[in-house]
Amino acid sequence: MQVGCFFYSAEKIVVNYVLVAHNKTRNQSEKSEKVLQARKTKVTWSAAQWQQYESRGVQLDQYAVFENTDQTVAWYGFGAVATYTPSSPAAFTAVAAWVKQLRQQLASTVSSQDIAILGGFAFSTPGATQHNGWGALANGYFMLPRFLVKRSGGQTELIELSAAAFASADLLADFEQFLPAIVQPGVEVDLLQQVEDAASWQQAVQQVVTRLQTDAYLQKVVLARTLMVTAAQPFSVTQLLLALRQVHTQVYHLVLKVADQLFISATPERLVAVQGQHLATAAVAGTTARGVDAATDAALGAALLKDQKNRAEQQIVVTAIQQRLQNLTTELVLPARPQLLKSQQVQHLYTPITAKLQPAADLFTAVAALHPTPALGGQPAALALPLIQQLEPEYRGLFGAPFGYATLAGDGEFAVAIRSMLVQQQQAFLFAGAGIVAASKPAAEVRETTLKFQPMLQLLRGVDHAK
Numbered sequence: 511m512q513v514g515c516f517f518y519s520a521e522k523i524v525v526n527y528v529l530v531a532h533n534k535t536r537n538q539s540e541k542s543e544k545v546l547q548a549r550k551t552k553v554t555w556s557a558a559q560w561q562q563y564e565s566r567g568v569q570l571d572q573y574a575v576f577e578n579t580d581q582t583v584a585w586y587g588f589g590a591v592a593t594y595t596p597s598s599p600a601a602f603t604a605v606a607a608w609v610k611q612l613r614q615q616l617a618s619t620v621s622s623q624d625i626a627i628l629g630g631f632a633f634s635t636p637g638a639t640q641h642n643g644w645g646a647l648a649n650g651y652f653m654l655p656r657f658l659v660k661r662s663g664g665q666t667e668l669i670e671l672s673a674a675a676f677a678s679a680d681l682l683a684d685f686e687q688f689l690p691a692i693v694q695p696g697v698e699v700d701l702l703q704q705v706e707d708a709a710s711w712q713q714a715v716q717q718v719v720t721r722l723q724t725d726a727y728l729q730k731v732v733l734a735r736t737l738m739v740t741a742a743q744p745f746s747v748t749q750l751l752l753a754l755r756q757v758h759t760q761v762y763h764l765v766l767k768v769a770d771q772l773f774i775s776a777t778p779e780r781l782v783a784v785q786g787q788h789l790a791t792a793a794v795a796g797t798t799a800r801g802v803d804a805a806t807d808a809a810l811g812a813a814l815l816k817d818q819k820n821r822a823e824q825q826i827v828v829t830a831i832q833q834r835l836q837n838l839t840t841e842l843v844l845p846a847r848p849q850l851l852k853s854q855q856v857q858h859l860y861t862p863i864t865a866k867l868q869p870a871a872d873l874f875t876a877v878a879a880l881h882p883t884p885a886l887g888g889q890p891a892a893l894a895l896p897l898i899q900q901l902e903p904e905y906r907g908l909f910g911a912p913f914g915y916a917t918l919a920g921d922g923e924f925a926v927a928i929r930s931m932l933v934q935q936q937q938a939f940l941f942a943g944a945g946i947v948a949a950s951k952p953a954a955e956v957r958e959t960t961l962k963f964q965p966m967l968q969l970l971r972g973v974d975h976a977k
């Protein structure tokens with residue numbers, strides 16, 4: 511299905527408009543004082559109408575997008591009723607507690623399945639001097655949107671959330687009123703300058719390889735590098751999002767805009783999805799290029815499936831995920847051999863994994879157990895993460911971290927925010943990493959990360975040049 515197409519029933523139905531707390535939540539609501547109002551309506555917007563709403567929405571101080579890889583589930587957040595920056599090392603527990611608190615404050619018959627927070631965690635806790643360009647996003651950032659658009663099961667719904675009375679009785683009119691009137695124009699930008707750290711990064715990779723060859727315990731370290739791109743004019747958020755949907759299909763689309771900072775990811779990698787007790791995750795690691803034609807592409811894929819170094823690199827991820835889910839789940843199911851996961855520029859080894867969550871576990875305990883998998887951190891994490899901290903030139907911020915949505919009912923999905931960048935006015939910081947093992951060749955890892963910059967570079971070059 512094309513992104514941005516909303517051709518559903520022509521009728522507008524206001525499902526809920528409830529202003530009083532129900533009994534169950536009254537005590538907690540009184541304690542936390544605020545009461546969260548919610549109402550929703552089914553919507554039937556055309557693609558053009560949706561595009562208009564989005565290009566107005568991106569001018570708000572907060573805008574967020576989560577679209578899953580086949581575009582069957584999507585959440586969009588326009589503005590925020592509340593925001594949360596999880597600054598402690600216990601970020602996952604803190605966000606879980608925030609979601610619980612929101613659920614207790616909900617004073618509406620709109621289902622908690624239809625209300626979600628959106629946003630991303632930081633990859634790690636920033637050190638005192640490590641914030642670099644991340645600013646307000648340095649610790650991760652979550653929002654409970656003021657207006658949510660939810661797309662799932664072939665339907666699109668608009669949900670309004672408010673801590674005060676609604677502006678009018680008409681939800682759609684409130685939405686129209688809330689959005690800035692002017693559509694952001696799409697401007698052509700010239701990429702002026704690219705600053706990369708390939709040479710020094712290659713040396714860091716060599717250091718890691720030496721360490722891997724001499725340290726009996728260290729198996730894998732994922733090292734990332736950055737590319738800074740500066741343009742003559744500020745990048746247009748609207749143009750970037752247009753290109754994101756146009757160029758990158760079959761991947762997640764993740765967007766978080768806070769004031770003048772914009773984080774974008776076109777990642778193929780799921781961290782974890784939870785629906786009821788059902789959990790789905792994936793081990794994604796090992797990389798090769800896409801071929802110029804079908805035959806070359808298939809040959810590259812077949813070679814990757816047979817390659818011992820890449821198979822070992824990916825098996826480390828599979829094994830770690832199995833171990834980490836052991837105490838949280840039952841009925842863990844996974845195929846014996848990896849498959850291929852293909853996106854625009856690269857293909858990976860991929861093992862989908864499903865399991866049943868134990869009653870005491872939930873989406874956030876699963877995120878906490880899994881992040882970072884050895885696909886982004888290394889193995890063992892206790893040795894790999896300090897090396898990353900020491901050798902990487904830049905703080906990762908949201909790069910490689912869990913980004914997604916969580917409903918107030920407890921379901922949700924987090925992707926691993928790779929193939930991503932932070933855009934601020936006319937500057938963009940791109941991130942790309944590669945799993946290093948004892949058999950890695952530093953020059954090949956530079957080529958691999960150069961390839962992994964391409965998805966975001968394409969967006970910066972604009973829709974016209976993107977294909």
Ligand SMILES: C=C(O[C@@H]1C=C(C(=O)O)C=C[C@H]1O)C(=O)O
Binds near residue numbers: 885
């Ligand atoms: C770290 C990145 O990708 C990860 C590393 C991979 C690898 O080393 O082969 C493959 C997929 C991702 O899990 C990235 O794209 O920046």
